[in-house]
Amino acid sequence: MTELFDYFDKFLKLSDNTKKALAELCSNVTIKKNDTLQPFGHTCKTIYFLKSGIARIYYYKDGTDITECFAFEGNIIARVESLFTGKPSQKAIQILENAEIIAINATQLFKLYDTYPQIERLFRLIFESAYVDTLNRIEGIQFHSAEERYLDLLKRTEIVQKIPLKHIASYLGITQVSLSRIRATVK
Amino acid sequence: MTELFDYFDKFLKLSDNTKKALAELCSNVTIKKNDTLQPFGHTCKTIYFLKSGIARIYYYKDGTDITECFAFEGNIIARVESLFTGKPSQKAIQILENAEIIAINATQLFKLYDTYPQIERLFRLIFESAYVDTLNRIEGIQFHSAEERYLDLLKRTEIVQKIPLKHIASYLGITQVSLSRIRATVK
DNA sequence: GTGATTATTTATCATTTGTTAAAGGAATTC
């Protein structure tokens, strides 16, 4: 679990008993490429941390598969819209590269908020940071061309090379044909 | 301040002494159309609640004025990316219709988080909700045409009629000329 | 009110992205 607590450490230094309480909510999951980590239709009650591998959140819009986001080594991934509203999620989490994951039981986590204000604060800070990232992503979508967004994604992480282009296209908000065209001109 | 505490009530029932502590951070502001509520370049240390009026957050991108969001009666407005990171904001808040505002001192608010866990929780819930709204907005931007987004905005609130079209255009991520064209076909 | 400024629309042409269809490659199954 050291990777996870190193991650937490970047947001907030936790006391030992807080860490202990947190560790009890965590379990290790090993999952293979193309498997489903979380299916459609259930309320999200787990927050995941990727020790290794790649995952994506996706949903169907008018019958087509849309990737909402990717997660890589050292990232947190959760279907926030369900986690925070308690409503069933219309999204699923799929594994794109064999992954070692730590699953955090969110139901129990939220209960700990009452007894461990540090834990409530930790996750407040984590999600505040994610919120800021999301605001910045809107700017990227609205004011950059598809080509710029593709090049920017490539720049952020080389792991992207391992992701099927159709998922990258839907993540960028364009068709796969359009992405293919962009790749041809960029080369 | 009743409007503000009614708003808080929708997220969390606060105890009387918590309310009292919160009330001490709040001050009333009356501000006129076209005035600047918060300028560029300073770190955001205030969260605003609109009792009446309209406001927008905007910034300059390659020399053009871009509206990030609007706020109407009963909304909270803050430059979150600065509030949460402590970095100077590249954004400003402008008043679009004469407004009655409650200003919440965020510096003092964050200090109260230690003594009043209820307050930390209240604002956690408020911003979690805003985060979910932002995630949904991304979907709107990526998978709806400019025309659909414009009609959707009109549907959400009639107050939009009072906002200059150039601000609506940049909010929608299109040029004003393009918005004008859309309005012509929609009529 | 009048003139000046600002906001909005219209028109034209260029560019980007979408749609559909077809073909070539890569990976998987039996």
Add this chain to the structure above:
DNA sequence: GAATTCCTTTAACAAATGATAAATAATCAC
């Protein structure tokens, strides 16, 4: 390893949006 399926590219045309310029319309300052 042959067949099948899935992934990616290419091509041709359609639709949406951008850029620029000019014409109206609305608003503001005096």
